[in-house]
Amino acid sequence: MNQNTPRALRLHIGIFGRRNVGKSSLLNAITRQQVAIVSALAGTTTDPVEKPMELLPVGPVLFIDTAGIDDSGVVGDLRVAKTREVFERTDLGIIVSDGEWGAYEESIAAALAERQTPVIVVLNKSDLGAPPEATLARLAELRLPSVRTAAAKRDDPLGDGILDLRHAIVDHAPEDFISNPDIVADLVGPGQMAVLVVPIDKEAPKGRLILPQVQSIRDLLDNDAWCMVVKERELRTALDQLKRPPKLVVTDSQAFLKVAADTPPEVPLTSFSILFSRFKGDLVSQTLGALAIDTLKAGDRVLIAEACAHHPIAEDIGRVKIPRWLTQYVGGKLEFTIVAGRDYPEDLSPFKLIVHCGGCTFNRKEMLNRILKAKAAGVPITNYGLTIAFSLGIFERALQPFPAALAAYVEARREQGRAGRVVGEATGEAKGKELTGKEMA
């Protein structure tokens, strides 16, 4: 999904709270940590303010700031109707409190509970002291999860609790919003065709296709689209037999250059890894993570993480190919740590970059939590296919079908330029630049 995501498909997060508990500064704190374009819709005094944004790593959300629905005594008819309307369309409620928990908070919590809407309590202004014991006791009684924030603290983006709030959103949002429903079908409509390029190499399990390929085929069929499945060597011949070009070509990352050469420039091209970054992880975060490849220097530590603990083979992509390509790109020796399955380091701080597999055997929540852990440690995280596309200088073309990720990438490149640093195009020429992981995330 991108910034054009229909409003209905966005996760609607209602923000409730009395005056002066810091609702606006909370929203501002969240907003200033996002790279995606945010446009606030001005409301009337009684209308809630809506902020659509790409919340990393959750995806497209709509924050509904109920500034007009507060505890200011008498509530007019209009205001009651507005309030009800916000409750009705809230998928996840955030109750902001400065520590106090009274009748107002109880009524909001009850209204949300009645609609079976999940709730997160934000105990803001935590820098001014711990919340009252009575509040904590009541939250425990109500079994409401809570997060402590200090949204007004502008100087410490990792210490203001916003990252914890993002974790909580991932953990408590309805599963439907966390599990991205589309792999590829939103890019290839009913009655349209995609071409899936499936190289058969030593890694391809005998007699099978790998899960992302099967899931992509199924996703297209489920949405009344169809596909051609072809090896990279036969792609050109296969395309020649079509009366109309396909709507999209999806390739295994390892055949990217050959497929790019054989796909007409007007046909959108991407990879299974990029589709799966979006489907199982967060494409915007992992796109920005890939930019850190340009900042790697000889001697840096890189974490390669795989979701499944398969038996490694001779030309294994994670164990052999990616380390080799990164080493060549950086032009110096890197220190690689390779982990698989549940075996993921608690302390990510020694790493300059995390390169994760596509995570096809993970659910999205699991992958988002790994991305958030990386953000908490200030370490950029990307995935195999994005790393390959970046190293091959094919990044921009592969991101074309994803406006939000492309915009974030272009914006990050522009900011690098503004910061006075020499930034190359993603052509494999830009090496050893001084960007920190933090700037990337």
Next chain:
Amino acid sequence: MNQNTPRALRLHIGIFGRRNVGKSSLLNAITRQQVAIVSALAGTTTDPVEKPMELLPVGPVLFIDTAGIDDSGVVGDLRVAKTREVFERTDLGIIVSDGEWGAYEESIAAALAERQTPVIVVLNKSDLGAPPEATLARLAELRLPSVRTAAAKRDDPLGDGILDLRHAIVDHAPEDFISNPDIVADLVGPGQMAVLVVPIDKEAPKGRLILPQVQSIRDLLDNDAWCMVVKERELRTALDQLKRPPKLVVTDSQAFLKVAADTPPEVPLTSFSILFSRFKGDLVSQTLGALAIDTLKAGDRVLIAEACAHHPIAEDIGRVKIPRWLTQYVGGKLEFTIVAGRDYPEDLSPFKLIVHCGGCTFNRKEMLNRILKAKAAGVPITNYGLTIAFSLGIFERALQPFPAALAAYVEARREQGRAGRVVGEATGEAKGKELTGKEMA
């Protein structure tokens, strides 16, 4: 594979034995139980006689009858060379003995052992008495499997031991020959395209494709071919976008009628079930088995057998759809027994028909042994997709790509005609005819 199978791909079975042990009558006994077209190549007196045939349920074999290589004293140079040549190209050796086991048999067994060629000993003329204890002891010592036959007994095709020999051939032939290498790639060559029609119904596992679909895609890719994967509803639109018609259309059996209507008559059409009957079972046997559907009468018992013990769903094909279709076709109530997994009846004799699943989770040996057990019990056996194609009156079209199966079907229909019975076309009109299962097998 069909009768045009290249000689090199046939299982070469060398038949060795002294004069008068019954090599020729053994070969005749095997031959007269086969429906496929057999053409003996006449040899010179010193040349071995070769008989290519479709050996049910193994597939294409070439029997090499070494009539010229016997124990007749002095062996000329030419004969020695011929003998060596036969040993060299034998994939499975059969040593025929009338009970005696001496220097001659030892030398043949040693020559085959030296080449690591598997051996079956046929103790023929078993109707004339048990083999000598010394022979049995020596075979046990050499760990050579043996089968007792009475090949000259023409009156009892189930009691002459030939079925045991077929079992032994399935069990001892090199795995390469038993495991059919091709699912579909021999029908769609390099640089050619197949269309795979994959309906998405309640049985389709969420987010996946079923194994035969995935394996067919992979088989095409492995052989430098490619495919279009489409639902039945979009098939016509998809075909319209091709400059040339596909080489083959393969459909899920359940969409057969719709797909047949949308596939131009000149384009070969078959089903995944038929491909898998060939790949995992024996298409000729299972084709003939389907003919027994016409002989079913109200009250008959039918065994439905599934390889995997999946959790049955509402519209399960084996538990609901096939029983419903067969009942409609027969026009009376049938008694169904449904088994799954390893739970396969020892006694098959109560059944008039066995309808097996495609067996995609079995290896071929396992399925062939079930087919042989059915033959031993005189019960026709077919599979889900063949049953559907037969019931829908689409049998001949679906068998077009498989000359051996089609020829066997046409021949069986002709014999039914000669037997003076009224035989309808396989259009769903021919019901309740008096054909016995034995005539089918």
